Amino acid sequence: MSDTKISPHSLNDLKNTTDDCLANYLRSLSFVQDNSKLDIRLAVGYAAVVISAVTFAADYKLGWEATKTGTAVAVVAYAALNAVYTWWMWMVEKGMVFEGVRGGKKVSIASKTKKHDPTYYLTVTTSSSSQPIQLQCPFTTWFTQDGYFVAQPFQQWLASSVAVIGEADSKNAAKSEKDELFVSEAERNGTTSTSGADASHAKGTKRGKKKS
Incomplete structure (x- = not known):
């Protein structure tokens, strides 16, 4: 857990803190940042x-x-x-937070928020995919109610959602950990999430538990 406390009601603070932690996380995985x-x-x-x-x-x-x-x-x-x-x-x-390379694979990540919507939106572009990946997750997944950032659920969300990050952090990319810690806003509302296959798997798992 981070020692720095922010206002959990400020979208600007939530986004800026998460942006900083995202860049620090990728650098810790040996991604070489391109600051050009x-x-x-x-x-x-x-x-x-x-x-x-x-x-x-x-x-x-x-x-x-x-x-x-x-x-x-x-x-x-x-x-x-x-x-x-x-x-x-x-x-x-275009809101870019991080751009870098690891093992010859390039990743570029841009973030944004929407007014009155405490959700973190990412557009991830990688050299191994022709189409950008659109991700979203509520800030409450990795911020406590009193405004402290918790790194593990955030890192697990990224590693399990973006292949090039998951390759660099295989432990956090474990699907079982993602299912336990990541519940997207779309899943809560019963709509298609940014990772529909994972959402369907999670729902199927819950239904299976109820039947047993």
Whole structure:
């Protein structure tokens, strides 16, 4: 269990904490993180900050009349960089939390939440699959009622849902452990979950127990 307590009612805190734990978990499994997209975003952001600082310093020292042309150019450049920054976040990174490689297999994971919905949504893209995997699970699966993160159910959910992660963490990928610890929101509502085969297996198991 994590020593850090967050507000269990804040979707932003729940998501950010889970995002951090996801990246830490994959790095602990020897996934080598690729920060190239993050580096480009930071470079664009820093360039905008530098333009603002230089423009302010020039105006402070030389005055408005001497710098108004340069200031106009700087404003256009700043606006362009902010547009690129926003486009990069929404169209290239698309909520990416982790991108890395292990054993020649690449994985890219993006996360999101929906308003008033305490569910963690993931889009997982791997080099071994042509289609992204869509996953979802309520935050209450790995957060206690008082806001502490519990790593094991979260890691078991990931390892049992994504093959490339399960190969790196075979213990947590055990299906029996997943059935015991992971109950998706869709399963609770009686609808198709993001891993329908596993949901059907779990329901079938419960029906079998009742008959016996």
